[in-house]
Amino acid sequence: MPDLDREAMRAAAQRIQKLSDDHWWALHPSCELMDAGAWVGPTGGRFGQTVHGRERELRAVLARAVADASDKLAGTR
């Protein structure tokens, strides 16, 4: 396992945070358009649920990556 020094780790954590910030809204336009009735019907309804669920999951996954990085930073001397 590579052992980064504290500065390198801080920079890495910042880059991960930025990736998270930049993509936090990636699925949001799809969600909004579905909410606006872009596609109506049983299949469309299922698609809307899937897209919303995926947006929540994306954010949870991004949050985990950020948290992993900041935990590691805190543990680095």
Next chain:
Amino acid sequence: MSFTGVKQPEFDSLVSRHSTAAQQLEGLAAALYGELTAAGLDTGPALRIRDMAKEVGAEVEDLRRRQRLISEMERLKVTFGTHTPTGTMVTVPDSLAAAEGLLNGTLAANAAVAAGRGDATALAQLRGFAGKASDPEFVKAFLAKLGAKGVTEVPASLALQMRANVMMRTAKGDQVSQQVKEAMKLLATAVAKGTNPKDPAFMGEAFLSQLVKEGRAQHKANEVAYVGYQAQALIWRASDGKPPFSKRFMEVVGRDAIVHQKELSDAGPPYANAMDLATVLGLSDSMQPGGPNMGEPGKPIKASVIDDLSQAARHTPEAAQALLFHTPQGWNKSIMEYLLTDRLDGFNHTKNYAPFAGLLQTALSSKDEESLKFTNDALVLLKNELDGVFKRGDDGKLTIVNPAKLERLSFLDGPIGTVMAAHIDEIFSVFEGEEPALKNIDRAEMDRVLTFVGRHEGVVKALLGAETQRMLNKTQESYKRADGENMEEVLIPEARFMGHLLEPRRLVLMAQAKDDEQAKAEMKSLFNDMLSELTGPVGKLATRFGFWGDKAHEKLTPMVFEKLSAVLADRLLGVGLTTDSALQQASNDREMTMWMVRQMILGTRIAHGEWNAQAQKDLKGKLFATDGHPPALKPLDDIVNDPAAFDQFIKWARFHTKTESNTQTIQEAMDNSAGVAVHDNLGIDRNY
């Protein structure tokens, strides 16, 4: 039904934004994977995002397909956008498959109409839709777009296109003719499905009523005037029964077409508007579908509306019975009776017998009460019509005194005879039953009908085959119930009946100026053929008892008595057919029958088991016996499957079975019935 579809421009934005999201997630997954790996962190989040990117990518593909379909549907005006304050609502079926069906069905209908106007490209395109007809959405869209009027007029305009091309007698003419035939098949499939309440493509009752309305209406294509049913008939004649036309179609459209045909013929000249449009236009041969042969062999095909309807109705008992077993309002007879009496000459007019013959056979051959009742009606009608056809000639022999009358009925011998074979038990009951299952027809009249159908070789084989199976059943019953003790009692009535099936055929052959020896030879060969059809892997015994091809299975489960005796009878009859046995030396058909009866008794006797002490003693050292003390029979299944053991076994069984002696009375009964009873019933000299 609530709205399903899309709103514009939101849907188009969704497609493009979702596509962007897929790309972004893919980039994110790669970048994050790099960072997490470099920092020595768990790469799980990056891997999960990579999967998400793939999922979103697949969704984008799906959305794009839908988008393309929608724009195609809008372009073809299959669907329209409705403008609302919040956007344009475009109705689209929920599932992609349904949307595709809707689009293709509409395209096919447009192509059919264009082809009718002479658009050669459209006609060629139609072929591409043949495979889509199994899709209910396609069928619904196709029929909805055409409407009952289009369904009626497209066949007419296609027929006219074909005539124009056929007259050129070019390769292109052949190609067009082939394409039109395929288009008619597509229509036949679509209309059969769209008018069947049990099919997901059912268009509703209103569509059936519209077909009736258009069927009765006068139409015109170029200068050709016709009634709608003459054109719809081209769709019916293209039916090969896959899928079949439904019972409901026959109740609504089929019955009305016949009522309408009768109205036309009552009001106008004979056969006014009675021929289908292909026949009217002189291109019946070119529109001959690939199915069963129509028309008179070697002659141009003529087909009436009723011939074509029969073709559509003949494929299932439900449809056939719905058409024939019905008395229309204001009529005093059923449609079947009308067709067999007043309308009978119509079939001789076109000589296109196969469709109606098939229709009768399908309707009358099932085992239900209705089928039996109408079979009874048909036989009574026939025996009445046959009155005065056969008489005693000056030489005391059977003579046909009214050839014209016979000629008129002639084509019915095949279908009616086949139906009689299907109802063999009821025919038997007329001769032997205390309470005949058929009313208003006595033995003499039945002999007259049997003489009529006896003109048809295939029918005689079917009747003999059916009676042979009855005889085998009786033999089995005799062993099951009485250890074979009442064999004579049981078989004597069967033998008498056999006389009524065999003798008319021989008399017919003699009446056709064949001498005694020729008739005898023909009867023997017919009997041989019947036995060949009965035995062997595809024979009726095997089909009925289902014993060929399941040998491995039989090793585990011993065969039941009925099946085993049928296997043995099958083998014994089969051996007799192929080797120089008593069968081949038999001097006539009745002796052959007796040989057959003895084989069946032997086979059943063996299957029944229970051998006496002498027979048990003789088992020692035989291939079919065990080595035990005392020896016993090996399992019969094993013996049957070992040719050498089987041969030895049959010799042993024959030696220990008394059949020769007790079949004498059975033969006498048959001789008496054939030579005396049948001749008396027909009013001709005995025993010639």
